[in-house]
Amino acid sequence: MRPTLFISMLLWYAVLAPGAGPLQAAPPGAVAANTEINRPYLNPDVDYWRRVFESEQREIYRFRHEILAALNLRSGMRVADVGAGTGFFSLMFAQAVGDGGRVYAVDISPEFIAAIEDRAAAEGLSNVTGVVNSQASLPLAPGSVDLVFISDTYHHFEDPRAMLEGIRAALVPGGEVVVVDFRRIEGQSGPWVMGHVRAGAQVVIGELEAAGFRFEERLDFMRSQYFLRFRKPAST
DSSP states (O other), X not given: OOOOOBSBOOXXXXXXXXXXXXXXXXXXXXXXXXXXXXXXXXXXXHHHHHHHHTOTTSHHHXXXXXXXXXXXXOTTOEEEEETOTTOHHHHHHHHHHOTTSEEEEEESOHHHHHHHHHXXXXXXXXXXXXXXXXXXXXXXXXXXEEEEEEESOGGGOSSHHHHHHHHHHHEEEEEEEEEEEEOOOTTTSOHHHHHHOOOOHHHHHHHHHHTTOEEEEEEOOSSSEEEXXXXXXXXX
């Protein structure tokens, strides 16, 4: 039986929709994504997106084991995979944290979440809970997770301030946030990244620091993407 679905929403690695309009007005301290960026994930063809997301041509999929190693997951940890998409990271995390841990697979698409739950059940993983969220909420209990993982999703946040507030509330004191996203460098990045990704690494760091997180490290083991680690202060 599937775990109870929470009400929610989030989004994923995508292709910029044709005819996308200008950026929304940003909330203070964070720049909003264009709402059109998330359209491909509403009522998605899950099999199609699995072929896209879980292809060796995609850098984060090719480096999935290196990303997992960099997270330093331990048995019993509670992890939120925000923007879980087709769930390949969620399932890897579930194996890493073991039966005593818990993985919350979070996405705006109910279809993605249902598919992840089915996939987890087929693999005998009982520690995966699906969470359907909205762009302005992260329906996880306060202090319920040790790590929030956001891969190729941060640039999809339509209300970054609200999402960061929700992430901060869901984390235990001293908990971590890891953001994996595309390098966006004027004059170096290609047209797809420049048109699709709203901000580069320094902007992302600034936004999370403004939201109360402490920047800890940047890892550059991928060619086109970065790995940023942040921490919620132990005392708030």
